[in-house]
Amino acid sequence: MIHVLADQNLYKIEELIPPQTQLNLYDPSKGIPDLGETDALLIRTVTHLNEDTLPSIPPSLKFIGTGSSGTDHLDNEYFEHKGITLADANGCNARAVAEYVMTALLLWKEEHQPSKSFGKVGVIGVGKAGSAVVDLLRDFDIECVQYDPPREERDPEFKSAPLEDVLDCEILTFHIPLNKKGDHPTFHWLNEEKLTGRKFKLIINAARGGVIDELALMKFYVKGTVENYILDVWEDEPDLNTEVAKHAFIATPHIAGYSEQAKINATKIVCDKLATHFDLDPTISKYKNVSKKVDLAHIKYDLTNILTRLHPIKGYDAALRDLFDRTDKKVLFRNLRNEWPYRYEYSFLKIRAELLDELPELEILGISRL
Template identity: 35%
Template sequence: MKIVADQNIPALSDILSGAGTLSYFSERNPSQEMLADADALLVRSVTAVDKELLEQAPYLKFVASATIGTEHVNLPLLQERGIAFAHAPGANAQSVGEYVLCVVLDWLSNKSVYSVDEIDVAIVGAGHTGRAAGKRLQALGFNVHYYDPPLCKKGVKFVHDHWQRVLTADIISCHVPLTNDGDFPTRHLFESTALQSLHSEQLLVNASRGAVIDNKALLDRVVQGERPSIALDVWENEPDVLADLVPYIDIATPHIAGHSLEGKVGGAVMIANALLAHFEMPANKELADVLPKIDWPELDAAMLTSPESFNSWVKEHFNIHEDDKNFRLHGLTRDGFDSLRRNYRKESPRREFINQVVTCHNSEQYIQFLQLGFRARQIA
């Protein structure tokens, strides 16, 4: 079997050892020569699996994307051609949740007076990443609610469909797929009218898809002044970023919210196992089998009880301002943006909070640190 894969999907050589010949491509798309005899194709969101690509791959039987989103893949065309498909929903959800938590903690650190339980958080989209972000903020005491009209229409109880409640929230965090049609399209969900309604005491975060926020309308809004605080990890038309918008963004990063090592390897494990299962081969690798071990010193919960101490620990393990700085220096060109994503923290990969053991002295602490994503351990 001939497998063609994006070289930025980690651990494939280990997981797929013995499954066939594995060839890697380094650009956005594999070459025509690689596709000509490929049986399986493993991609990330930067590769468009469309009619043009598929016409170059006459023997293709399986496609997988190591991402939660699928808008870069022509799913009806795959089905029409009898090509199986798999992706990795939830693989990087914890990573995105931690990114949002870091953004919110940074925003809070610039406020002199606040009461967390009075801060209203609207999570837009109650899927894997939305819930991962929401439960972390809820663990810190924020008042979190979920806006998700499709789930609301299905009768799911913990979500709502009140758009005005979103626009008046203190913190708005976007976690939706990019859809162009249907009852609830998300492209330009935040258009000019919605953006004009936001004010300087709010925080707007987008770690979903760039075009969920109309970037040109956002630029028109922020140049007016009295703008909300804004954190963007995704950009409309990326890797072609609207450079004039960047100076107005408080935290700007190159689509790396889900790029923890756990998130990337987790996606690789999911799609590799799906490939093996499709071709009826043993699929027995788990995330722990391929992740490098890490040894962080155990902490007592008392050391992380204040917002200041917790924020200090977070900055030590995931300083989001390093990514912001690199983006502003190198990410405003097409090649620069792609390079930052491709080479993200290669020398010192970002690791998730689950690697930190926290000793808890009561059930309240234990539950809180579990929700925050740590490896909580309760003692008598």
């Protein structure tokens, strides 16, 4: 029997964990409990593990899995040196992130330049999430520039645009991990130096807090050379800088990748990797991709109102702004992430056909006809 300790907020963990395991759950807000005879530890991005936070590792612990698309909250070198296998759920939320970015772009365009084209969009980081963003941009016939030198090094079929080309774009969207070391560090990738002498209509960060220097971003926003920005991630989250957030066109609590489908994908992927590591039978998922009908009978039929009915981005924005002056905003930030119901991705939504005819953007997003 494999003993597994898992974050209680890993979605459907009790249903998706392999059957030959004994599962115990923990509350991440209270820290990691005594690992005892734990064989596998399953966490989320809210838990940062390194030599300081987990100095004593029991000999039984052989596997750490995170229900997220990256491991930048883990000290990979430390745990690999200890003989522990690390696993993530890379790609689990790529479509959800892409839909967040495209929804944000459409809402921004409707408010700031309804009669103009988007302009050129620079996608910084073209892994699973960045590639999904590129796919959606192309579906909307939006010109994009793909920048990802590390991928070019490992993928002979991918060619990264030069740095100057991506910085010449009017809009930037970030989909890179947070790396402070290595050949391609990304901490404060967008900084005062890169912002100086350039103008941007919009900058979006739905990747990791810290890849943008938030204070520099706000400085150039105040100067007027960055017209708008949208942030889903924050340098010191959950203790976000409220002055930076107040100026954002949209500010959300690290939920770009949150959807019903993404959360099930994340838990299933990491549980399957756990099963492979310990030579267990994987769980057969009980969850099927069921579409959801949405009643839009009582709202004004314009793109902004329908998008904000179908996607919670503006609801999260309003809720986050409500806690700016609260002394317990760190706790409330976490609660926003953990307690709101997950949305359905667009391809699992159905609405009346006449709305799709009137607003073709909805069908491009993947919404089906009733």
